[in-house]
Amino acid sequence: EVQLVESGGGLVQPGGSLRLSCAASGFTFSSYEMNWVRQAPGKGLEWVSYISSSGSTIYYADSVKGRFTISRDNAKNSLYLQMNSLRAEDTAVYYCASSGSYGSGAFDIWGQGTMVTVSS
Amino acid sequence: QSVLTQPPSVSGAPGQRVTISCTGSSSNIGAGYDVHWYQQLPGTAPKLLIYGNSNRPSGVPDRFSGSKSGTSASLAITGLQAEDEADYYCQSYDSSLSAPWVFGGGTKLTVL
Numbered sequence: 320e321v322q323l324v325e326s327g328g329g330l331v332q333p334g335g336s337l338r339l340s341c342a343a344s345g346f347t348f349s350s351y352e353m354n355w356v357r358q359a360p361g362k363g364l365e366w367v368s369y370i371s372s373s374g375s376t377i378y379y380a381d382s383v384k385g386r387f388t389i390s391r392d393n394a395k396n397s398l399y400l401q402m403n404s405l406r407a408e409d410t411a412v413y414y415c416a417s418s419g420s421y422g423s424g425a426f427d428i429w430g431q432g433t434m435v436t437v438s439s
Numbered sequence: 440q441s442v443l444t445q446p447p448s449v450s451g452a453p454g455q456r457v458t459i460s461c462t463g464s465s466s467n468i469g470a471g472y473d474v475h476w477y478q479q480l481p482g483t484a485p486k487l488l489i490y491g492n493s494n495r496p497s498g499v500p501d502r503f504s505g506s507k508s509g510t511s512a513s514l515a516i517t518g519l520q521a522e523d524e525a526d527y528y529c530q531s532y533d534s535s536l537s538a539p540w541v542f543g544g545g546t547k548l549t550v551l
Contacts, residue, residue, distance in 0.1 A: 363545040380538040423473035425490035
């Protein structure tokens, strides 16, 4: 079964750090581009970050640039998001999503999401 | 303020046809970049519904269709069913931003 499973969310104080993980199974992870997308409570989807299949190309949304770092370990079929200097506005469900099956950036496989709450 | 503009809500009775618009600009949809659509049922992760403007992934009913013209795209749902009640998002690429992928603000579909 094709699957993405996120973990690592939780409650963190403003200014703190958190590392999210996304475990892939059922497909050739190393061939797929990957993304993080977040959704604040009651709000819409916001693309956060992208990493190419090899890890050589990375993009970030302006809202997280300089604070978040995306990475991947193809040997472990895993995607990561290191989040530093967290702010209240980073509170959201974070989804990992793959893109590559259909081209042009369509996010074809999504995880179930992990909740990150930034609060004192 | 999303780069791609969607109506906040649409509604329709069972069996009817509804459309959801996604309006962009010359730096995204109007530049020829593909539009993708996602369905998010309450309390669940988004699901790819339409890719490349008008293509359905395997398993998506043909009641769902997509189109694109100029700087806009549309999602049409025919034969509306109760289980179609969800949030719908469009997505495209934008060449003017440092963040390449953008989503619309989302549209809540209510089945009356």
